[in-house]
Amino acid sequence: MTDRQRRDARAGEALLAPALVTLAALAAWPGLWVLWLSLQQRIPIFGIDRFVGVAHYVFLAGDPRFWNAVRVTLTFTVVSVALEVLLGVAVALALQRQQRGRRVAVALLLLPWALPSVVVGRTFEWLYHPSAGLVNFLLGGRAVNWLGEPALALPALVAADVWRTMPFVALLCYARVLTIPDAVYEAAHVDGAGWLATVRAITLPLLRRVLLIAVLFRTLDALRAFDLMFVLTGGGPANTTETLTVYAYRSLFQTLQLGFGAAVGAIVFALVMLVAWAYLRAVERAEATA
């Protein structure tokens, strides 16, 4: 390494420092504090504040409510992200082939994504209304108990989440599709490839990287799912829609067990970090082979 390169490297580090310090202050410090808190039994309103080590984690390991929340969170994440990706890609491809009214279609597509989640929650509350809701009306007036039936409540929430966030995936994919030069498609056409073959051999491979990013964002969001459950079901019936974050919220803010709630929060944090790390590795590999 020459002197010049060394100087440049030092200058680079100096320029990075403010960003690193800010990140440390905003993310690492509160994160560490939550970890520390999760090792305490702290219920301030009752004057309880003592160090209990990993006792909360030990309790959680044998806590059926916790494992139920893990199962609900993972099911919700896998199913809703999968559906969002499938539908998002389909919508992007449809937009690409659409000749007229594309701008209107894109604007309409943005609408659900732009709505505040509490508004989405309230909207779906009415859609799923047992006696006056649109969904049951379209089903011929049957009183299907969408949010109060253990087998239906989670699928109903997944549907609401897919409606709200599929446009995010669709727009990312659509933006990528627009950058694929027409010449590539023309060449394929000359070679005699049909639409399906073109999609399989050209569009989808070129979408791979943007899809990995979309899946990363959506997965991290879905793992922290909270607002829809909170507005629509409160985690019920019988905790069938209680995600880890809802469990953490109930422990922290409703029953004020700060240490215990922090332990649940720390587990969500670890889960999110683990998934983010795995995805980033996958993205790196994709870059390397691209």
Add this chain to the structure above:
Amino acid sequence: MALALLLALAGCARSGDERAPITLVFKHAKILGPADPVPGLLRQFEARHPGVRVKPESLSWNSDDQHQFFVINMEGRGAAFDVMMLDVVWVAEFARAGWLLDLRPWVSAEELAPHFPSTIEPATWNGGVWAMPWLMNVGMLYYRTDLLARHGLAAPRTWEELRAQVARIRAAERDARLDGVVWQGRQYEGLTVNALEAIWANGTRVLDDAGAPLPDPERAAGALAFLRSLITSGASPSWVTAADEELTRRHFGDGRAIFHRNWPYAMDLFQQAGSAVRGKVGIASLPGRAGVGDGVGSSGGAHLGVDRRTRHPELAAALVRFLAGAEAQKAMSVGGALNPTRMALYHDPDVVRAHPDFPAIYELMLRARPRPVTPYYLMLSTTLQPEFSAVLVGVKTPEAAVAQARRRLAYLLEGLR
């Protein structure tokens, strides 16, 4: 120029200090209903206390949000308010946490006596006076007077009787869209209240005097089994397991149910112009269980407390006493759609003119029972909710749910003592 400006500013600041109006901050939930009488009352208080300004700051209508707001601010020592409107179930919790000023120096037992008994118990937890009762609620049974009259029936006194009436009316009316009884079974505080009322009706409690949870598991399980049977027998639609107050209120208000459990606020809405059930709604006590005893409604409502760190305890206590006083509560109930906690107002001619149902509601409020008065109430309620919900949707037997709730609560409460 700059100097002149500075001097002028300094002058302003000093003259502001000299008058030094004391500002009290009053944090309260949004007052729902056609009119908000609170600002007018605060102006009256200011007129009586020259130099004092009361700044009302409203919180979201959502009770969970309010609780979270208070907890964060009180615990974070960042409180910037003097008087707070508290859900009645938080009073013991906040008192135990040391966040509320004990009002005993200003409020005597005689001053509390004109309020309904079930509002005094939470206010005076553990021998202090932590808050003054302000607004009151009670669980009650709404019924369709026209349908009952057509079949020669009187309001049911027991749940067994209610179920028989539902069967008889529905068989005769032949209206597939007419449901029997609608109540609140979504997994939230409302479910706790409905289950609690069923448990009381079956002759037991959720917490005994020694603080032991569900002291009679057999009767508690019997109460939950009965709620479940309302759904399985078709007397209640299956969607009550996802219903809150508003969902059921609208259904009954559309004329699609014979009976309905709710708080008093629904009556004004049923009697509104354009309501499908206007003039066809009666109120009664919640039914009891045959051979066990009368039904009792749960009380709810709001109290007014003072932040212990207030810089003006004297004035804050005066504001609380003013707002909980007869004059202010009368203004609240005549001008708004709110139910006072002072018993005499339910027979006051001016109030009764505005709310003809008040004498009937009085009887229900007098017999109302508070939810368990304990600092651990929220922990108790949120632990019970999933178990109760599991019984209603049929994924657990009542016996298993009660046994698991007892185990979990015993564990949690043991750790807290």
